[in-house]
Amino acid sequence: MRGADCASDHELVRAKIKISLKANYKSNKKHRKFNTNKLRDSSITNKYQQTLERHVGNLEQVGKSSIEGIWEIYKNAYMKAGKEILGCKEKADRPWITLDTKTKIKERRAIKTELIKTRNPIKRKEI
Known part of the structure; x- marks a missing residue:
């Protein structure tokens, strides 16, 4: 199954798992720092x-x-x-992901889709 883009040549596996989790109790107190x-x-x-x-x-x-x-x-x-x-x-609040990183991800996805479409091994090496 294709879909995840995590810098790997592995394909995804889908499964259904039932897990019972332990309750995680958090205190309601927020510790704020003074200016x-x-x-x-x-x-x-x-x-x-x-x-x-x-x-x-x-x-x-x-x-x-x-x-x-x-x-x-x-x-x-x-x-x-x-x-x-x-x-x-x-x-x-800082942005979680920068614009430069987003453009690199798009470039990588484009290259990956080209590799998937190309069957010729010589053209694959060029990409």
Whole structure:
């Protein structure tokens, strides 16, 4: 069966297979990175520090908590301040395949179809 173009002289084989797959559970949490490049600006750095201090609150109260409690307070403070002041980094989408690669694929397909049509071995070597 012809159809796949994967830089090979092999032909495809078609089959029906029944497979039961294990369920893959993914967490719904999306971990976004903060735009830390904004911290290079001194005014934004000052705003971030003030927001962080406001979210942490009274340090005496933090000292009486357990280690897990302290961790949660600081983690939440950094996350809230980061979301408010810095924002999240935008994901830069790059094209999966370039135009040059697409043209090379088209050229290769054209050559392959010519080879399939040609029965003469001398002409095949020329192609």
